[in-house]
Amino acid sequence: MWVLGIDTSCDDTGVGLVRDGQVVVNLVASQAxxxxxxxxxxxxxxxxxxxxxxxxLVRAALAEAGVGVRHLDLIAATRGPGLVGALLVGLTYAKGLAFALGRPFVAVHHLEGHIYAALAHHPEVAPPFLALVASGGHTHLFEVPAWGTYRLLGATLDDAAGEAFDKAARALGLGYPGGPEIERLAAEGDPSRVPLSVPLQGQEGFDFSFSGLKTAVVQALKKGYAPADVAARFQQVAVEHIAQVVLRAARSTGHTTLLVAGGVAQNRALQARLQGAGLELFFPPRGLATDNGAMVALAAWRTRERHPGSELGVPAAPYLPLATS
Structure with missing residues:
Protein backbone atom coordinates (compact mmCIF):
# COMPACT_ATOMS: atom_id res chain seq x y z
CA MET A 1 0.00 0.00 0.00
CA TRP A 2 1.34 3.40 -1.03
CA VAL A 3 0.28 6.35 1.13
CA LEU A 4 0.87 10.00 0.24
CA GLY A 5 0.97 12.36 3.22
CA ILE A 6 0.90 16.17 3.08
CA ASP A 7 1.49 18.63 5.91
CA THR A 8 1.05 22.39 5.54
CA SER A 9 0.11 23.20 9.11
CA CYS A 10 2.59 26.05 9.55
CA ASP A 11 5.58 27.22 7.51
CA ASP A 12 7.02 23.98 6.10
CA THR A 13 5.52 22.25 3.09
CA GLY A 14 5.91 18.54 3.81
CA VAL A 15 5.27 15.68 1.38
CA GLY A 16 5.96 12.06 2.29
CA LEU A 17 5.44 8.65 0.76
CA VAL A 18 5.04 5.55 2.91
CA ARG A 19 4.83 1.99 1.60
CA ASP A 20 3.42 -0.63 3.96
CA GLY A 21 4.42 1.39 6.99
CA GLN A 22 7.96 2.23 5.83
CA VAL A 23 9.02 5.76 4.92
CA VAL A 24 10.23 5.80 1.32
CA VAL A 25 10.39 9.55 0.61
CA ASN A 26 10.24 12.55 2.93
CA LEU A 27 10.60 15.97 1.29
CA VAL A 28 10.25 19.31 3.07
CA ALA A 29 10.29 22.77 1.52
CA SER A 30 11.36 25.05 4.35
CA GLN A 31 10.25 28.67 4.56
CA ALA A 32 12.68 29.58 7.36
CA LEU A 57 7.06 18.82 -4.21
CA VAL A 58 4.45 16.08 -4.76
CA ARG A 59 5.79 15.49 -8.25
CA ALA A 60 9.36 15.35 -6.93
CA ALA A 61 8.37 12.83 -4.23
CA LEU A 62 6.68 10.54 -6.75
CA ALA A 63 9.68 10.77 -9.06
CA GLU A 64 12.09 9.95 -6.24
CA ALA A 65 10.01 6.90 -5.28
CA GLY A 66 9.77 5.83 -8.92
CA VAL A 67 5.99 5.59 -8.88
CA GLY A 68 3.18 7.33 -10.69
CA VAL A 69 0.24 9.10 -9.12
CA ARG A 70 -2.04 6.14 -9.93
CA HIS A 71 0.08 3.88 -7.75
CA LEU A 72 -1.24 5.73 -4.69
CA ASP A 73 -3.69 3.73 -2.57
CA LEU A 74 -4.41 6.30 0.14
CA ILE A 75 -3.99 10.07 0.37
CA ALA A 76 -3.78 12.00 3.63
CA ALA A 77 -3.27 15.56 4.83
CA THR A 78 -3.17 17.44 8.10
CA ARG A 79 -6.54 18.99 8.98
CA GLY A 80 -5.37 20.74 12.17
CA PRO A 81 -4.35 22.26 14.39
CA GLY A 82 -2.35 24.96 12.64
CA LEU A 83 -2.66 28.16 10.63
CA VAL A 84 -6.00 27.98 8.85
CA GLY A 85 -4.78 29.44 5.57
CA ALA A 86 -1.80 27.13 5.46
CA LEU A 87 -3.90 24.09 6.39
CA LEU A 88 -6.35 24.80 3.60
CA VAL A 89 -3.63 24.63 0.95
CA GLY A 90 -2.54 21.08 1.77
CA LEU A 91 -6.00 19.83 2.69
CA THR A 92 -7.61 21.14 -0.51
CA TYR A 93 -4.80 19.82 -2.70
CA ALA A 94 -4.95 16.35 -1.12
CA LYS A 95 -8.74 16.17 -1.31
CA GLY A 96 -8.71 17.19 -4.96
CA LEU A 97 -6.12 14.57 -5.79
CA ALA A 98 -8.01 11.86 -3.90
CA PHE A 99 -11.27 12.79 -5.62
CA ALA A 100 -9.69 12.85 -9.08
CA LEU A 101 -8.05 9.44 -8.56
CA GLY A 102 -11.01 7.87 -6.78
CA ARG A 103 -8.84 7.06 -3.76
CA PRO A 104 -9.81 7.27 -0.07
CA PHE A 105 -8.74 10.37 1.82
CA VAL A 106 -7.76 10.50 5.51
CA ALA A 107 -7.69 13.74 7.51
CA VAL A 108 -4.87 13.50 10.06
CA HIS A 109 -4.48 15.29 13.38
CA HIS A 110 -1.13 17.07 13.40
CA LEU A 111 -0.18 15.95 16.91
CA GLU A 112 -1.10 12.34 16.17
CA GLY A 113 1.24 12.56 13.19
CA HIS A 114 4.07 13.63 15.48
CA ILE A 115 3.36 10.74 17.84
CA TYR A 116 3.49 8.16 15.06
CA ALA A 117 6.71 9.72 13.75
CA ALA A 118 8.36 8.77 17.04
CA LEU A 119 7.48 5.15 16.22
CA ALA A 120 8.83 5.24 12.67
CA HIS A 121 11.73 2.92 13.50
CA HIS A 122 9.90 1.09 16.31
CA PRO A 123 6.50 -0.10 15.01
CA GLU A 124 6.48 -2.81 17.67
CA VAL A 125 5.92 -0.33 20.50
CA ALA A 126 2.39 -0.52 21.88
CA PRO A 127 0.37 1.33 24.54
CA PRO A 128 0.24 2.15 27.30
CA PHE A 129 2.82 4.95 27.19
CA LEU A 130 3.31 8.69 27.67
CA ALA A 131 3.71 10.98 24.67
CA LEU A 132 5.27 14.42 24.83
CA VAL A 133 4.77 16.65 21.79
CA ALA A 134 7.01 19.72 22.04
CA SER A 135 7.35 22.01 19.05
CA GLY A 136 7.07 25.62 17.96
CA GLY A 137 3.31 25.59 18.30
CA HIS A 138 2.60 22.84 20.81
CA THR A 139 3.64 21.51 24.18
CA HIS A 140 1.31 18.71 25.24
CA LEU A 141 1.77 15.67 27.45
CA PHE A 142 -0.57 12.75 26.77
CA GLU A 143 -1.25 9.43 28.37
CA VAL A 144 -1.97 6.87 25.62
CA PRO A 145 -3.68 3.83 27.20
CA ALA A 146 -4.72 2.37 23.83
CA TRP A 147 -4.32 3.19 20.14
CA GLY A 148 -6.55 6.09 19.25
CA THR A 149 -7.15 7.08 22.88
CA TYR A 150 -5.38 10.18 24.16
CA ARG A 151 -5.75 11.55 27.66
CA LEU A 152 -4.32 15.05 28.02
CA LEU A 153 -2.32 15.25 31.24
CA GLY A 154 -0.90 18.73 30.79
CA ALA A 155 -0.08 21.47 28.31
CA THR A 156 1.62 24.83 28.22
CA LEU A 157 -0.20 27.64 29.98
CA ASP A 158 1.30 30.22 27.62
CA ASP A 159 4.14 29.85 25.08
CA ALA A 160 4.99 26.50 23.52
CA ALA A 161 8.49 25.20 24.19
CA GLY A 162 9.69 25.78 20.63
CA GLU A 163 8.09 29.22 20.59
CA ALA A 164 10.03 30.10 23.74
CA PHE A 165 13.27 28.99 22.06
CA ASP A 166 12.41 31.19 19.06
CA LYS A 167 11.65 34.23 21.23
CA ALA A 168 14.73 33.76 23.38
CA ALA A 169 16.83 33.42 20.23
CA ARG A 170 15.38 36.68 18.92
CA ALA A 171 16.29 38.43 22.18
CA LEU A 172 19.81 37.02 21.86
CA GLY A 173 20.10 38.30 18.30
CA LEU A 174 20.13 34.81 16.82
CA GLY A 175 18.43 33.43 13.73
CA TYR A 176 15.15 31.63 13.16
CA PRO A 177 14.24 28.90 14.01
CA GLY A 178 15.70 29.47 17.43
CA GLY A 179 16.16 25.95 18.79
CA PRO A 180 19.27 24.98 16.83
CA GLU A 181 20.71 28.48 17.25
CA ILE A 182 20.36 28.44 21.03
CA GLU A 183 21.74 24.91 21.24
CA ARG A 184 24.80 26.01 19.28
CA LEU A 185 25.43 29.13 21.40
CA ALA A 186 24.69 27.30 24.67
CA ALA A 187 27.64 24.99 24.01
CA GLU A 188 29.92 28.02 24.45
CA GLY A 189 28.38 29.26 27.70
CA ASP A 190 28.34 28.54 31.43
CA PRO A 191 24.77 28.14 32.75
CA SER A 192 25.86 28.57 36.38
CA ARG A 193 26.60 32.26 35.78
CA VAL A 194 22.98 33.28 35.13
CA PRO A 195 20.24 33.08 37.82
CA LEU A 196 17.17 31.80 35.97
CA SER A 197 14.65 29.66 37.86
CA VAL A 198 12.78 26.56 36.71
CA PRO A 199 9.10 27.49 36.14
CA LEU A 200 6.14 26.14 38.14
CA GLN A 201 8.18 24.72 40.98
CA GLY A 202 5.96 22.98 43.51
CA GLN A 203 2.99 22.36 41.21
CA GLU A 204 1.18 19.05 41.60
CA GLY A 205 -0.11 18.90 38.04
CA PHE A 206 1.58 18.42 34.68
CA ASP A 207 1.38 21.82 33.01
CA PHE A 208 4.20 23.79 31.42
CA SER A 209 4.99 27.51 31.32
CA PHE A 210 7.70 29.24 29.29
CA SER A 211 6.58 32.87 29.03
CA GLY A 212 8.25 33.96 32.26
CA LEU A 213 11.46 32.23 31.26
CA LYS A 214 11.51 34.15 27.99
CA THR A 215 11.05 37.43 29.90
CA ALA A 216 13.87 36.44 32.27
CA VAL A 217 16.20 36.04 29.29
CA VAL A 218 15.48 39.62 28.21
CA GLN A 219 16.12 40.89 31.74
CA ALA A 220 19.36 38.91 32.07
CA LEU A 221 20.68 40.43 28.85
CA LYS A 222 19.78 43.93 30.07
CA LYS A 223 21.80 43.24 33.23
CA GLY A 224 24.85 42.49 31.12
CA TYR A 225 25.13 38.72 31.33
CA ALA A 226 27.03 37.21 28.41
CA PRO A 227 24.74 35.94 25.61
CA ALA A 228 26.38 32.51 25.58
CA ASP A 229 25.84 32.12 29.31
CA VAL A 230 22.23 33.26 29.00
CA ALA A 231 21.62 30.79 26.17
CA ALA A 232 23.18 27.97 28.20
CA ARG A 233 21.10 28.73 31.26
CA PHE A 234 17.89 29.18 29.27
CA GLN A 235 18.36 25.81 27.61
CA GLN A 236 19.24 24.13 30.90
CA VAL A 237 16.18 25.53 32.67
CA ALA A 238 13.78 24.81 29.78
CA VAL A 239 15.03 21.22 29.59
CA GLU A 240 14.82 20.75 33.34
CA HIS A 241 11.28 22.13 33.40
CA ILE A 242 10.16 19.68 30.71
CA ALA A 243 11.94 16.79 32.39
CA GLN A 244 10.49 17.49 35.83
CA VAL A 245 6.92 17.57 34.50
CA VAL A 246 7.36 14.42 32.42
CA LEU A 247 9.00 12.45 35.22
CA ARG A 248 6.32 13.51 37.70
CA ALA A 249 3.69 12.24 35.25
CA ALA A 250 5.58 8.96 34.82
CA ARG A 251 5.62 8.44 38.59
CA SER A 252 1.95 9.34 38.88
CA THR A 253 0.74 7.05 36.07
CA GLY A 254 3.28 4.26 36.50
CA HIS A 255 4.21 4.33 32.81
CA THR A 256 7.83 3.61 31.94
CA THR A 257 7.69 4.25 28.18
CA LEU A 258 7.90 7.78 26.79
CA LEU A 259 7.60 9.01 23.22
CA VAL A 260 9.11 12.45 22.62
CA ALA A 261 7.99 14.12 19.39
CA GLY A 262 8.12 17.51 17.70
CA GLY A 263 11.03 19.74 16.82
CA VAL A 264 12.18 20.19 20.43
CA ALA A 265 12.77 16.40 20.53
CA GLN A 266 15.92 17.11 18.49
CA ASN A 267 17.52 19.04 21.35
CA ARG A 268 20.47 16.98 22.54
CA ALA A 269 20.37 18.39 26.07
CA LEU A 270 16.74 17.27 26.45
CA GLN A 271 17.55 13.84 25.08
CA ALA A 272 20.46 13.46 27.50
CA ARG A 273 18.40 14.59 30.50
CA LEU A 274 15.58 12.15 29.77
CA GLN A 275 17.92 9.28 28.93
CA GLY A 276 19.28 9.44 32.45
CA ALA A 277 15.84 9.14 34.02
CA GLY A 278 15.26 5.40 33.72
CA LEU A 279 12.51 5.51 31.11
CA GLU A 280 12.29 3.57 27.86
CA LEU A 281 12.56 6.42 25.35
CA PHE A 282 11.60 6.75 21.70
CA PHE A 283 12.49 9.77 19.58
CA PRO A 284 11.61 10.34 15.93
CA PRO A 285 14.37 10.01 13.35
CA ARG A 286 15.93 13.43 12.84
CA GLY A 287 14.17 14.07 9.54
CA LEU A 288 10.78 13.28 11.08
CA ALA A 289 11.03 15.42 14.22
CA THR A 290 9.91 18.71 12.70
CA ASP A 291 6.77 19.11 10.61
CA ASN A 292 6.75 16.79 7.59
CA GLY A 293 4.50 14.82 5.28
CA ALA A 294 5.91 11.38 6.07
CA MET A 295 4.52 11.52 9.61
CA VAL A 296 1.09 12.28 8.15
CA ALA A 297 1.37 9.28 5.83
CA LEU A 298 2.50 7.08 8.73
CA ALA A 299 -0.42 8.19 10.88
CA ALA A 300 -2.87 7.58 8.04
CA TRP A 301 -1.46 4.12 7.42
CA ARG A 302 -1.50 3.19 11.11
CA THR A 303 -5.04 4.54 11.68
CA ARG A 304 -6.69 3.69 8.35
CA GLU A 305 -9.00 1.11 9.94
CA ARG A 306 -10.43 3.88 12.12
CA HIS A 307 -11.38 5.87 9.01
CA PRO A 308 -13.87 3.84 6.95
CA GLY A 309 -14.64 5.33 3.57
CA SER A 310 -13.28 8.72 2.64
CA GLU A 311 -13.19 11.97 4.60
CA LEU A 312 -13.51 14.47 1.77
CA GLY A 313 -16.05 16.47 3.74
CA VAL A 314 -13.80 17.04 6.77
CA PRO A 315 -12.95 20.77 7.11
CA ALA A 316 -9.72 22.39 8.22
CA ALA A 317 -9.63 22.93 11.98
CA PRO A 318 -7.03 25.44 13.23
CA TYR A 319 -7.97 24.66 16.85
CA LEU A 320 -8.34 20.92 17.21
CA PRO A 321 -7.84 19.09 20.53
CA LEU A 322 -6.39 15.60 20.32
CA ALA A 323 -7.60 14.38 23.70
CA THR A 324 -10.30 11.72 23.40
CA SER A 325 -10.87 11.03 27.09
Missing amino acids: SRHQGYGGVVPELASREHVQAIDP
Missing part, protein backbone atom coordinates in the same frame (compact mmCIF):
# COMPACT_ATOMS: atom_id res chain seq x y z
CA SER A 33 14.63 32.08 5.26
CA ARG A 34 11.37 33.70 4.11
CA HIS A 35 10.24 34.41 7.68
CA GLN A 36 13.63 34.95 9.33
CA GLY A 37 13.50 38.73 9.07
CA TYR A 38 10.24 38.77 11.00
CA GLY A 39 11.45 36.58 13.86
CA GLY A 40 8.54 34.23 13.38
CA VAL A 41 5.98 32.92 10.90
CA VAL A 42 3.84 35.40 8.93
CA PRO A 43 0.62 33.43 8.19
CA GLU A 44 -0.25 35.08 4.87
CA LEU A 45 3.28 34.61 3.52
CA ALA A 46 3.24 30.99 4.66
CA SER A 47 0.02 30.28 2.76
CA ARG A 48 1.37 31.78 -0.45
CA GLU A 49 4.59 29.81 -0.20
CA HIS A 50 2.64 26.57 0.27
CA VAL A 51 0.64 27.28 -2.90
CA GLN A 52 3.86 27.67 -4.87
CA ALA A 53 5.63 24.65 -3.38
CA ILE A 54 3.08 21.89 -3.00
CA ASP A 55 2.55 20.58 -6.53
CA PRO A 56 6.26 20.54 -7.52
